[in-house]
Amino acid sequence: MNDSMKGKRLVILGTLDTRGDEVAFVRTLLQARGHRVSTIDMGILGEPMAGEGDYPRQQVAEAGGSSLDELVAAARSGADRDAGTRIMIKGAKRIVAELAAQDKLDGVMGLGGSTAAAAGAAVMNGLPIGLPKILLTTFTRLAPIGEEDIVVMQTPTDLIGLNAIVSRALANAAGALAGMVEQTVPTASKKKLVGITALGVTTPAVQHVISRLESQGFDTAVFHATTEKLDRLIAGGVINAVIDLTTFESILKLCYSDEQLQAATGTTEVDRTRLTSAEQRGIPLVIAPGGLDIHILPGVQSKDMIPAPLQGRPSAKHGPDIMLVRTSAEEMKAVATDIARRLNQAPGRVAAVIPTAGFSDASREGTSLYAPHTDQVFIDLLRQQANSASALHILDCNINDAQFADAVIEVFNTVLKGDQNDAN
Numbered sequence: 202m203n204d205s206m207k208g209k210r211l212v213i214l215g216t217l218d219t220r221g222d223e224v225a226f227v228r229t230l231l232q233a234r235g236h237r238v239s240t241i242d243m244g245i246l247g248e249p250m251a252g253e254g255d256y257p258r259q260q261v262a263e264a265g266g267s268s269l270d271e272l273v274a275a276a277r278s279g280a281d282r283d284a285g286t287r288i289m290i291k292g293a294k295r296i297v298a299e300l301a302a303q304d305k306l307d308g309v310m311g312l313g314g315s316t317a318a319a320a321g322a323a324v325m326n327g328l329p330i331g332l333p334k335i336l337l338t339t340f341t342r343l344a345p346i347g348e349e350d351i352v353v354m355q356t357p358t359d360l361i362g363l364n365a366i367v368s369r370a371l372a373n374a375a376g377a378l379a380g381m382v383e384q385t386v387p388t389a390s391k392k393k394l395v396g397i398t399a400l401g402v403t404t405p406a407v408q409h410v411i412s413r414l415e416s417q418g419f420d421t422a423v424f425h426a427t428t429e430k431l432d433r434l435i436a437g438g439v440i441n442a443v444i445d446l447t448t449f450e451s452i453l454k455l456c457y458s459d460e461q462l463q464a465a466t467g468t469t470e471v472d473r474t475r476l477t478s479a480e481q482r483g484i485p486l487v488i489a490p491g492g493l494d495i496h497i498l499p500g501v502q503s504k505d506m507i508p509a510p511l512q513g514r515p516s517a518k519h520g521p522d523i524m525l526v527r528t529s530a531e532e533m534k535a536v537a538t539d540i541a542r543r544l545n546q547a548p549g550r551v552a553a554v555i556p557t558a559g560f561s562d563a564s565r566e567g568t569s570l571y572a573p574h575t576d577q578v579f580i581d582l583l584r585q586q587a588n589s590a591s592a593l594h595i596l597d598c599n600i601n602d603a604q605f606a607d608a609v610i611e612v613f614n615t616v617l618k619g620d621q622n623d624a625n
Contacts, residue, residue: 221250449492
């Protein structure tokens with residue numbers, strides 16, 4: 202290993218009262234490779250094995266807003282274990298986040314059983330994308346990593362005792378983390394990176410736009426259906442501009458109930474924000490209504506399985522277990538209002554390109570979801586509410602037609618030029 206690879210700053214998360222020997226084993230392996238390793242003790246009741254952590258449990262509890270004595274007393278009185286675990290997660294998450302913000306974190310590992318899997322995933326959630334993260338557990342199905350870039354490794358036995366099986370599992374995990382942090386990342390391209398939102402029903406449009414951007418010297422990154430990761434990359438300064446070609450997610454964010462949104466996103470959170478970092482940073486943004494014409498219902502195999510609120514609407518099969526249902530005029534109005542707000546808040550930096558012959562392949566003329574009158578409600582409201590006519594571009598074509606991509610690129614270049622002029 203050359204000198205530039207040595208001395209990476211690593212963190213191991215663990216409950217040192219139950220996994221102290223195992224944490225110490227991994228730490229020794231990583232230190233033998235020249236890395237600087239800190240341990241964070243997330244245990245509560247028992248005394249730490251193999252010595253206290255670099256961030257002892259008292260410090261972690263205080264970072265989480267409590268004291269260890271309070272947590273111990275509560276646990277011994279029969280209080281819900283989950284309450285104490287949440288405090289320790291909050292504390293460890295705060296410590297790790299501060300290390301990352303100070304550029305003092307190159308990689309992190311969590312290890313343990315079911316509770317540790319959930320706790321480790323929670324602590325790693327929100328850390329910078331690309332930062333090496335490993336979770337070693339006996340219960341991979343209980344590791345709620347969501348959309349995070351966390352590597353989950355499974356051990357066939359519980360991580361208790363340094364027997365041959367456990368030692369190998371720990372060594373593999375240590376080797377994986379060491380390999381990730383020691384790997385030299387090729388020099389990043391100096392091209393500007395454009396984030397593009399996508400969905401299966403807008404794939405041709407995305408491909409047309411990518412080919413045109415690349416011919417102009419841009420790099421592109423495509424984000425399927427959801428924009429959480431895109432938003433974080435924008436906030437981190439990685440993404441230089443956005444073509445929000447597929448705004449399908451806005452239907453969920455603006456029109457679904459809390460329960461429907463939780464079910465659609467697979468989380469307990471109710472987050473109705475979308476691409477707020479683009480607004481905050483004021484980067485060039487071109488918006489199109491891709492996918493606003495549909496609700497996507499996974500697991501729905503026939504019309505009689507469509508939820509009651511959507512019954513009676515035009516629908517179409519999108520595969521053996523997916524049904525598409527047409528959005529309503531009222532739902533389209535909600536999104537039009539939100540897009541108009543974005544146009545009006547950032548004139549010159551934000552523009553919209555709207556097709557009149559379908560917002561996806563699912564609603565082309567001749568399909569069961571073709572509803573030009575509903576689309577027109579969206580277009581008319583956008584016209585009424587947008588303060589600047591120059592920010593709104595309407596074309597007589599489908600979103601997946603080549604001429605639409607040509608228009609998107611033309612508008613993108615105009616917005617980008619305006620942004621460069623402002624910078625000068």
